[in-house]
Amino acid sequence: MLRLVILCLTLFILNLMFGSTSLSVNELIQSPVLWQLRLPTALVCFLSGAVLAQSGFVTQSLFKNSLATPYTLGIASFASLGTIIGMTLGLEWGAVSLLSLVFSLGSVFVLLLAFRIFRYDSLRLLLLGVALSLFSSSLISILQVTTSKMDLALFLTWVMGSVSTVGYDSVFVLLISFIFLMFVSFYYIRPLLLLTVEGDDSYTRGFDPVRVRAIFLFVVSICVGLLVSKLGPIGFVGLIIPHMTMRLVPFRGFSIIMGNLLLGGSFILLADLLNRSFLSEFGLPVGVLITVLGAPTFAVLLWKKSI
Amino acid sequence: MIKLQEINAGFDQACLQGISFDLALNQITMLLGTNGVGKTCLLHTIAGVLKPLAGKLEGIHSQVNLRAADLSYCYQTPLQKSLIRVGDYLKLIQPLDKARLDLLCDLFTLNDLLEKPIAKLSGGEKQRVKLVSCLAQKATSMILDEPTTALDPYYVDQLIAVLDKLKKEGLSFLIATHDLSFAIKVGDRFLGLKESKIQFDSNRDELRTHHYLNHLFNKKFVWLENKQGSYVLC
Numbered sequence: 065m066l067r068l069v070i071l072c073l074t075l076f077i078l079n080l081m082f083g084s085t086s087l088s089v090n091e092l093i094q095s096p097v098l099w100q101l102r103l104p105t106a107l108v109c110f111l112s113g114a115v116l117a118q119s120g121f122v123t124q125s126l127f128k129n130s131l132a133t134p135y136t137l138g139i140a141s142f143a144s145l146g147t148i149i150g151m152t153l154g155l156e157w158g159a160v161s162l163l164s165l166v167f168s169l170g171s172v173f174v175l176l177l178a179f180r181i182f183r184y185d186s187l188r189l190l191l192l193g194v195a196l197s198l199f200s201s202s203l204i205s206i207l208q209v210t211t212s213k214m215d216l217a218l219f220l221t222w223v224m225g226s227v228s229t230v231g232y233d234s235v236f237v238l239l240i241s242f243i244f245l246m247f248v249s250f251y252y253i254r255p256l257l258l259l260t261v262e263g264d265d266s267y268t269r270g271f272d273p274v275r276v277r278a279i280f281l282f283v284v285s286i287c288v289g290l291l292v293s294k295l296g297p298i299g300f301v302g303l304i305i306p307h308m309t310m311r312l313v314p315f316r317g318f319s320i321i322m323g324n325l326l327l328g329g330s331f332i333l334l335a336d337l338l339n340r341s342f343l344s345e346f347g348l349p350v351g352v353l354i355t356v357l358g359a360p361t362f363a364v365l366l367w368k369k370s371i
Numbered sequence: 372m373i374k375l376q377e378i379n380a381g382f383d384q385a386c387l388q389g390i391s392f393d394l395a396l397n398q399i400t401m402l403l404g405t406n407g408v409g410k411t412c413l414l415h416t417i418a419g420v421l422k423p424l425a426g427k428l429e430g431i432h433s434q435v436n437l438r439a440a441d442l443s444y445c446y447q448t449p450l451q452k453s454l455i456r457v458g459d460y461l462k463l464i465q466p467l468d469k470a471r472l473d474l475l476c477d478l479f480t481l482n483d484l485l486e487k488p489i490a491k492l493s494g495g496e497k498q499r500v501k502l503v504s505c506l507a508q509k510a511t512s513m514i515l516d517e518p519t520t521a522l523d524p525y526y527v528d529q530l531i532a533v534l535d536k537l538k539k540e541g542l543s544f545l546i547a548t549h550d551l552s553f554a555i556k557v558g559d560r561f562l563g564l565k566e567s568k569i570q571f572d573s574n575r576d577e578l579r580t581h582h583y584l585n586h587l588f589n590k591k592f593v594w595l596e597n598k599q600g601s602y603v604l605c
Contacts, residue, residue, distance in 0.1 A: 128451050183382075258463050260453040261489055265446035267419040268510070270439035270465055315455040315488070 110329035117328025120302025138196030142171035168289035225298035225351020241287035300358030378426035404564035445505035458485035
């Protein structure tokens with residue numbers, strides 16, 4: 065655990081120190097580059113990584129399936145669809161976020177209803193999630209082609225997942241979803257851990273599994289909805305980080321949540337650091353680098369039979 | 372005391388109709404019947420997994436957070452492939468009887484498994500962990516669905532000893548099983564389910580003399596008495 069804290073702190077500080085313009089420490093402290101650009105970006109990286117990793121852990125635990133993440137379940141895709149519709153209509157950012165939230169909540173409603181109809185079969189639910197994802201992606205493509213209002217460059221940066229245009233308003237929004245998710249995760253940690261082991265028949269352990277699942281999905285959809293509307297769909301973190309955490313820290317309430325936060329945060333901080341230090345001239349969105357780093361890591365985990 | 376009155380139970384349509392009985396303290400009740408007759412369906416209904424389609428269920432708190440003190444349910448589904456360690460899993464049980472948990476860990480030799488992730492356990496080991504997690508919960512009644520599945524004969528004997536001990540401490544049990552030798556060894560009362568109704572409700576002697584099992588399972592059973600005065604079925 066201590067090692068993860070040190071890793072995360074180091075990456076955070078490195079993120080503040082390095083970037084496209086190199087400055088000495090003294091210059092940096094007085095420079096607006098640090099306070100107006102690098103600090104909010106680093107905070108957003110950490111918070112989004114933490115939220116995505118913990119959301120992934122929650123959904124994987126609730127559905128007892130390593131593939132169940134907000135992305136594979138279609139929650140993030142619906143949030144994207146909402147955001148894109150908002151962008152197409154030329155709405156203010158607040159309204160865009162709201163639309164993204166409404167869409168992600170809508171998808172959760174569909175998922176919960178379907179899970180009941182499917183008699184709590186996770187595999188069928190995941191298949192439905194894939195269908196939802198593909199459906200919303202195709203709608204996004206249609207919107208993209210048929211409307212002339214959308215700024216294509218902005219769209220492309222957003223759709224790949226970017227932290228380059230963020231400011232303190234993003235930090236604020238992410239901080240709220242972070243605190244919200246942490247609060248619920250700690251409060252319901254016993255049911256969540258029990259649900260990783262027991263079936264949906266565990267009605268005599270002092271909690272209602274259906275209710276706990278609905279609460280968690282509701283919270284995850286709010287967090288992911290806000291995150292997507294701000295940063296775009298950043299995949300893979302929710303898929304791979306929980307697997308790495310489970311192998312690095314003991315599977316207990318406090319350590320598993322902290323592990324997800326630190327490792328998820330570190331992962332996006334690292335991706336952003338590499339992006340800005342070595343690839344700054346291309347102006348790539350960080351989401352691309354996350355997938356470039358994430359996919360091989362995932363393959364290695366599979367190879368080593370850790371999943 | 373858990374009391375069922377004219378319960379209709381089922382997933383969508385009623386597979387059981389007009390089920391009435393109560394679970395007395397200090398008693399082990401065995402639920403017998405062929406595959407698919409609705410044993411699990413009835414247990415699910417009592418545990419609150421399914422809502423009764425009709426009838427009244429008394430003696431179990433309707434609030435789910437208080438139900439844990441009334442009832443512990445060892446359902447049939449095996450434990451999932453979680454990476455949580457056995458010891459950490461058992462610590463999640465609430466309300467927990469710590470002294471009983473220690474005793475159960477000794478009887479089912481779980482002490483060597485406490486550091487192992489559940490995903491790495493064998494089928495029988497998982498079943499032992501599941502039984503211990505259920506029996507260690509401080510509840511007045513316990514429902515066990517096919518508890519002897521995948522258990523070594525040694526652990527079946529340990530289970531019988533534990534059930535006997537807990538029964539004397541005042542707990543009541545409802546156990547659905549196909550393991551008839553286990554059933555007649557440990558059961559005080561036998562309920563036979565057939566054609567969506569309770570066909571018989573008897574003690575051990577009536578079960579033997581009335582040949583209830585022959586009718587229930589369409590098979591001729593022979594009851595052999597051993598030197599200790601208990602019976603073996605074949």
